[in-house]
Amino acid sequence: MRNATVKLIVGLLLTLGISLGAVAEPIKIGWTAWSDAEFVTKLAARLIEKRMGHEVKLIQTDIAPQYQGLATGSIDFMMMSWQPITHEDYMNKVGNNVVDLGILYGYARLGWVVPDYVPQSRVNSIADLNKKSIREKLEGRITGIDPGAGLTRLSKKAVEVYGLKDYELQISSGAGMTAALERAIRRNEWIVVTGWSPHWMFGAYKLRYLQDPKGVLGSYERVHVIARRGFYQQFPKLALMLSRMFLPIDQLQHAMYDAQQRSYEKAIDTFIKAHPHQISYWLTGELK
Numbered sequence: 001m002r003n004a005t006v007k008l009i010v011g012l013l014l015t016l017g018i019s020l021g022a023v024a025e026p027i028k029i030g031w032t033a034w035s036d037a038e039f040v041t042k043l044a045a046r047l048i049e050k051r052m053g054h055e056v057k058l059i060q061t062d063i064a065p066q067y068q069g070l071a072t073g074s075i076d077f078m079m080m081s082w083q084p085i086t087h088e089d090y091m092n093k094v095g096n097n098v099v100d101l102g103i104l105y106g107y108a109r110l111g112w113v114v115p116d117y118v119p120q121s122r123v124n125s126i127a128d129l130n131k132k133s134i135r136e137k138l139e140g141r142i143t144g145i146d147p148g149a150g151l152t153r154l155s156k157k158a159v160e161v162y163g164l165k166d167y168e169l170q171i172s173s174g175a176g177m178t179a180a181l182e183r184a185i186r187r188n189e190w191i192v193v194t195g196w197s198p199h200w201m202f203g204a205y206k207l208r209y210l211q212d213p214k215g216v217l218g219s220y221e222r223v224h225v226i227a228r229r230g231f232y233q234q235f236p237k238l239a240l241m242l243s244r245m246f247l248p249i250d251q252l253q254h255a256m257y258d259a260q261q262r263s264y265e266k267a268i269d270t271f272i273k274a275h276p277h278q279i280s281y282w283l284t285g286e287l288k
Contacts, residue, residue: 026055027238030066030078032146034174035256036198036223037080040104042264043271044079044245051283052238062148064090070228071097076235077227077242079104085218086110086150099232101225102243105198105252108221109209110151112142112158113195115185116206125211126162129192140166143180143193146173151217155194158216169194181205198249203257244282 027048031041045056059066059075067087069075071094081087081100091098112126123134129142142159144152152171159169172180177193178201184191185205192210201207225242232239247255259267272279277288 026057027235028057028059028074028076030059030061030069030075032063032066032080032149032174033060034080034145034196035200035260036108036196036252038264039252039256039259039267040079040245040247043268044242046268046272047241047279047283048238052241054235054238062146063087063150064148067091067094067098067226070094070226073228073230075228076231077101077225079223079225079242081224081226082108082110082150082221083224084221086154086221089150089153097229099227099229101227101232101239102246104223104225104245105247105249106220106222107249108197108223109219110154110194110196110217110221111209111212112155112217113181113193113201113207113209115181115191116208117188118190120208123210125213126158126164126216127213128210129164129167130162135166137190138167138192140168141192142167142169143177143191144169144171145177145194147171151194151196154217158212161214161216198253198256200253200256200260203253204260240285241282244285 029041029045031037041058045058048054049056059069061069063080066075066078066080067090070078081091083091114123122128122131128134129138142155142164144155146152152169155169158164159167177195181191181193181201182205183189195201195207195209225245227239227242255267255271258270280286280288
């Protein structure tokens with residue numbers, strides 16, 4: 001009787017198209033505490049759990065271990081692969097062991113950012129930071145983010161290429177960078193931070209990118225969803241849903257600012273309610 005019951009349950013699961021592996025193991029999503037990554041990751045997790053019936057486990061870590069986790073199969077997917085330049089080194093190392101599920105959003109960019117009250121006539125490009133008066137005003141400091149970020153790697157290169165030998169690139173985190181920016185703006189102080197778009201800070205403050213005439217920090221990037229090998233074969237519906245996810249950058253930035261003002265959970269609730277047709281297309285592939 002017991003064996004017959006087990007067989008019946010297995011048969012029902014197979015009839016519904018649910019694999020035993022999918023029932024037993026949660027979907028493991030890698031993410032880093034960058035504001036854009038946090039919103040899209042938690043949005044995807046909500047849809048996977050509530051609309052697709054899979055348990056989800058969020059694994060927060062630096063970006064380098066995420067690529068390694070995808071290559072070894074300990075992470076199922078992540079949603080922050082900046083291509084073609086920012087994460088080029090990582091993709092060169094693990095590219096044969098991961099699968100690209102497509103572009104999540106475009107027109108992303110990296111750069112060094114200043115508050116708009118810093119006079120553009122005095123500081124318009126990274127090269128202007130070499131001026132003694134500017135260096136003194138900034139106290140020889142550029143506020144960065146986490147050490148494993150592609151932006152940090154490129155910012156170190158920019159310090160070298162632009163000859164900013166009297167500057168310190170302070171390694172911090174995304175949250176540390178925005179806290180320093182907020183503090184400086186509150187005091188009307190000059191500051192240069194390593195930044196990126198999309199980011200909620202562009203909705204909160206008047207900011208601008210410094211020009212990068214030598215192109216060290218690259219041009220527009222696109223952000224991809226990257227999965228481990230075999231993920232599509234094991235979870236084809238889920239992989240196809242991820243491949244259909246696309247957010248215009250203005251839409252994403254608005255949602256990120258909402259998350260910052262309230263919470264990610266509330267911002268995701270609002271986003272899902274405000275974009276039912278978009279969400280439906282991601283889930284089903286059907287245009288309505």
